[in-house]
Amino acid sequence: MRIAVCMKQVPGVSEGSMDPRTGVLIRTGLSAVTNLYDRSALEAALRIKEQQGGGIHVFTMGPGKAEEVLREAYAMGADHGYLISDRAFGGADVLATSYTLMQAIRSAGEYDLIVCGRQTTDGDTAQTGSALAAWLGWQQLNWVTRLEVKEDQILAVCRMEEGTAEVTAPLPCVAMVERESFIPRMPSLKLKMKGRKMPVTVISLQELEDAVPEHYGLKGSATRVKKIFAPKGAERKELVYKSGVEGAAYILELLKDTGQETGI
């Protein structure tokens, strides 16, 4: 069983800034952490490995600093880490990012399963995993709350609009897991020590089958940020000070005013 897990380094606080000219995220001077949803992706993969055996390879795309994500993954139990890093990859949107991931994963070998977190905390789009599945031409499982492998089939429980669904799909496939169902384990000290010395493979543009720089990064992106601006509603309403009785009466009036279907 060969499992690939995609993980991303994101700004520690959701207070990143953008270059107003290019619309590209400015990462300098910000604390960086592993996207918390991606730790759950690794957790889901580790649980499968515990039952099935095999290896877990983690892929992260970003600047050199993103190697920290791989060290963290080693401390949780990942077997090998790939740092997808090249100037040409910078400024990628979902289309270009998912294409880069597909190229990088293919360059590393064959996989039976790719696990992604449901979303990142910076982009917040929840699209990259599905786009990756599309590039590969694989089936995808979204909003996964349980994941098991039986022979060459994947058994999953997924959230759907209709309720909870039990899904059986053939391998290979891409699974995007929900955080609550895969609370990540604590990194072990032993693995952490070992992980410090484990090698990391850097994948740059030249290692990819498609090494045309225009297919990646900002140039390979279909979307462009035209402008950024402060959200509306910045004008602040006047604060009122209320005691218990006054406060209750005040809120009740507001609720009556809101009226519809609140049962009052």
Place this chain on the structure above:
Amino acid sequence: MRREKEAPWSGILVYVQCRRGELHPCSPELIGEALRLAEQSKEEVWVLGIGSGMEKVQKELQGYPVSRIFLYETDDLFLPGWYASLAAGCIRETRPSVVLIGGTLEGRALAPRLSVEFRTGLTADCTALAMDPDGNLIQTRPAFGGNVMASIVTEKSRPQFATVRPGVMEPVPRGKGFSPVCFVKSVFSEEKTVKITIREDETKGVAIGDCRLLVAAGRGVKKKEDLEMLYHLAEILGGELACSRALVEKGWMPPERQIGISGNSVRPECLITFGISGTVQFMAGMRQAKRIIAVNSDPEARIFQIAHHPICGDLYEIVPELIQSVEKEAGYQSGGV
């Protein structure tokens, strides 16, 4: 390769989610937004539906002032690969400039596959859309946890895919006298490699995203037992109790009740928060609420910056009084429902 001269990409296609004859409630919102955009760009609006019960769906779609409707009667439950291939076929034939998709569990799984299929741009969870004179869709969405808004364009490729969360756009009412041309096709996936069954016994969890009124509790609640009065208040107001991340981390409330970037985005008619200071993550998940009443004892609480009705006060004084007056108002016997 034979290459015919192809028609330019034009028109706005709305993907509507259909299941067993039911249209997803966000469909009239997407159609409404498409019609508004089409007025700016002088384009046609078409509807694409994939799912089951299309005869009923067809009736449900009567009365919307759209030009054409394409319905695919197919496998009952959503299969991303299969649905994407059907949608792609329709898009290839109709060549729309813009495709709007609901930001539902289904829509958000489907849209990325389509954008890759057409090697084009997709913008998630747009909160505002507009057309520029060149036919570019100006897609606005919050970025970085809602601290800034970004306007995003897909300039060089078509179609332009955008998802919009339910509850964001104004729905269009059904009118009389509109009978759009409707094309219905029956197609079923040949290979049943993916099997889906819905668990029948499953009791649906609370979906705070669907509530019109929400009461939300935060760190200002001192003990788990104190949540009882807030659950009670939410109930008598006909809503649900939600919370900030702090209470989920304490293990006092389940994650499905959490509002925020790591929880749920909510857009109720009315949201009343008690003891929530308003982290960036929290506010990104509730900024769209129509009316925000915020109660906090700290006059500097960040939530007061966006609340429509900021109230500095003690929740432990206000909540019991509010429960009493609501019950009195509703004609309940004091102390019991």
